[in-house]
Amino acid sequence: QVQLVQSGAEVKTPGASVKVSCKASGYTFISYGLSWVRQAPGQGLEWMGWISAYNGNTNYAQKLQGRVTMTTDTSTSTAYMELRSLRSDDTAVYYCARETAQQLFDYWGQGTLVTVSS
């Protein structure tokens, strides 16, 4: 069965960086892209960006350009999302999600809480 398993919760100080991992199993990793979606406490879902697991092409949300980097390691079927220069409003649960050709998210990771606090 398809599974996306994310790394554990993180606590960071403002200005620091965080790198969240998402290990995929149960399907051919390079056959799908992966998106990252975040959710601030009590808020809705915000798309952060997408990466092709096939060739590493990326597409980032404009508001995060310059602060976010998404990568994959095909040898371990793992995707990574790094966010730099963290601010308090980056506090959120971060999800990875498998994206289909119809641009929908059919499988999700369990989420990783990133807390940014001094």
Added chain:
Amino acid sequence: EIVLTQSPGTLSLSPGERATLSCRASQSVSSNYLAWYQQKPGQAPRLLIYGASSRATGIPDRFSGSGSGTDFTLTISRLEPEDFAVYYCQLGKTFGQGTKVEIK
């Protein structure tokens, strides 16, 4: 950029009642790419409907989707206790703001 507006913000209903959730796009969109998700507290979203009207694997038939152009609807025919949650529509990189279905 397309904006998705969901209404109402909160829907207060009793188990067994019918729920009708709306998602309106700021411009006409292809229904092929319109999806609905359910999210319960502390859980990741779950895909319910894709292509505006197709149920995802394992989704009960009390959930149905319809619509085209700018107006889309998610209907839950008879609410079960486990259906009380937040529902989001999605198109590409855009999500609606969500509708919370709560117990009346």
